[in-house]
Amino acid sequence: MAKQTEPAQASRAARQGAEAAPAGDQPLRHVLENSRDILYKLDMHTGRYEYISPAAARLLGYSPEEFSSKMYEDLKAFMHPEDWARFADRLERFAPLTPADEHCFTVEYRLRHRDGHWLWFQDNHTVLPDGDGQVRYVVGAARDITADREMAELTRRNERKLDQAIEQERQRLAGELHDSIGQQLVAIKVLLQKALAEQPPVDPAPAEQLMRCCAEAIGEVRRICHGLYPPTLEQLGLVAALRQLTAGNGSDSPRLSLAYDEALDRRRFGEHVEISLFRICQEAVANALHHGQAGQVRVELTSEGDRLVLVVADDGRGFEPATATMGLGLHRMRRRAASCGGELLIYSEPGRCVVRTAVPMDGP
Numbered sequence: 001m002a003k004q005t006e007p008a009q010a011s012r013a014a015r016q017g018a019e020a021a022p023a024g025d026q027p028l029r030h031v032l033e034n035s036r037d038i039l040y041k042l043d044m045h046t047g048r049y050e051y052i053s054p055a056a057a058r059l060l061g062y063s064p065e066e067f068s069s070k071m072y073e074d075l076k077a078f079m080h081p082e083d084w085a086r087f088a089d090r091l092e093r094f095a096p097l098t099p100a101d102e103h104c105f106t107v108e109y110r111l112r113h114r115d116g117h118w119l120w121f122q123d124n125h126t127v128l129p130d131g132d133g134q135v136r137y138v139v140g141a142a143r144d145i146t147a148d149r150e151m152a153e154l155t156r157r158n159e160r161k162l163d164q165a166i167e168q169e170r171q172r173l174a175g176e177l178h179d180s181i182g183q184q185l186v187a188i189k190v191l192l193q194k195a196l197a198e199q200p201p202v203d204p205a206p207a208e209q210l211m212r213c214c215a216e217a218i219g220e221v222r223r224i225c226h227g228l229y230p231p232t233l234e235q236l237g238l239v240a241a242l243r244q245l246t247a248g249n250g251s252d253s254p255r256l257s258l259a260y261d262e263a264l265d266r267r268r269f270g271e272h273v274e275i276s277l278f279r280i281c282q283e284a285v286a287n288a289l290h291h292g293q294a295g296q297v298r299v300e301l302t303s304e305g306d307r308l309v310l311v312v313a314d315d316g317r318g319f320e321p322a323t324a325t326m327g328l329g330l331h332r333m334r335r336r337a338a339s340c341g342g343e344l345l346i347y348s349e350p351g352r353c354v355v356r357t358a359v360p361m362d363g364p
Contacts, residue, residue, distance in 0.1 A: 038121070038142040044135045047072040059144055061114035080118060083109035103127045108145070120149045159339040160272055167229065167275055174228040182221040189214045230278070238274045239265045239301065242281060246299055256285065260301040269308065270362050276336040277301075277310050277357065280344070283329050284312035284355040292316025292353055303361070307342070310357045318348040333357070 032039060032053055039053035049070045057064045060078070076084050087109050104126050110118040125140025192211060201207050226232075226244075233241035239260055246256040268274070281299060288294040294316035302309045330346075333355070337344035342359030 040140060042072060042138040078111045080110035119144055120146045156339050159335055171229040174225040177221055178225045185218045233278055237268050241278050256297045258299045261303055264301060273340050273359055276340050280333045280336055280357050281310060281312055283333050287329055288314035288316050306361055307358045308361050312355045314353050315351055316353055318350045318353045
């Protein structure tokens with residue numbers, strides 16, 4: 001939490017805010033003086049803040065005098081360098097506006113407290129054009145969302161730990177299945193082959209059927225083990241694992257295809273990013289095949305700047321994302337994308353469904 005200024009400073013800040021309110025407008029004065037948000041009015045022609053509410057001094061630990069007569073360029077000294085370029089570019093790129101233009105915008109940035117730590121703010125501002133459509137004023141309210149950001153980051157870290165624990169358990173189960181049931185089935189098949197070779201049956205049909213069932217069981221155990229924890233993902237990376245996933249369907253299954261940027265082949269990304277995107281793809285493909293009854297499913301992996309983009313598109317029945325119940329599969333996909341600092345979007349209509357995930361290549 002931000003430290004509070006001394007009562008005398010807060011009092012001066014309140015008087016400063018009161019002076020900006022229209023004479024006799026006591027309710028408006030009360031709002032300006034007591035708002036928890038930083039309220040401001042910026043004249044873009046002069047570059048001067050005509051008003052900054054007392055909340056700025058209270059939240060950031062400076063005296064009201066340090067905020068009086070501030071210019072737009074002075075904000076650079078308070079704002080985090082990583083956020084300033086984006087913030088400044090946003091205001092300076094405003095072209096002449098027409099009455100039909102959207103004038104309200106939201107941006108998030110960090111401001112430095114007097115003691116040196118950073119606070120996150122969500123700035124909701126409105127652009128007010130003059131008669132020629134040129135931007136004259138920007139008025140807005142900047143809300144302290146530091147606690148929300150910290151809670152979101154804590155949630156993301158906990159979700160990553162949960163995902164790591166799940167993957168470790170998947171890996172353990174895959175190893176147990178392979179080394180126990182899988183090996184036992186292989187041993188049964190070998191003993192059965194040896195017994196049949198030493199004493200051929202009069203009617204070989206039942207024995208042949210038994211051999212086929214044994215071979216199918218071995219294949220099913222291997223398939224389950226690969227689904228639980230694909231060694232290809234760990235050894236060769238995301239593209240190789242997606243290639244194996246899309247090539248692993250039988251001849252009677254809908255057709256799966258994979259397209260990817262060649263520059264991504266054999267490239268490794270963060271472990272959590274690779275696992276998360278693979279699981280999202282795995283879930284989306286399973287939904288398309290089993291729920292969407294798709295005839296074709298196309299998987300695409302591309303890059304957009306510093307982000308990896310995974311798209312799973314199918315020609316199935318589709319659904320209405322806005323009204324559909326958030327099933328466990330969709331919830332898991334969204335959570336995995338969020339844990340990587342990315343987002344998952346779904347577009348669906350009858351005959352088409354697209355799941356698009358974009359995450360930072362190296363994670364959050």
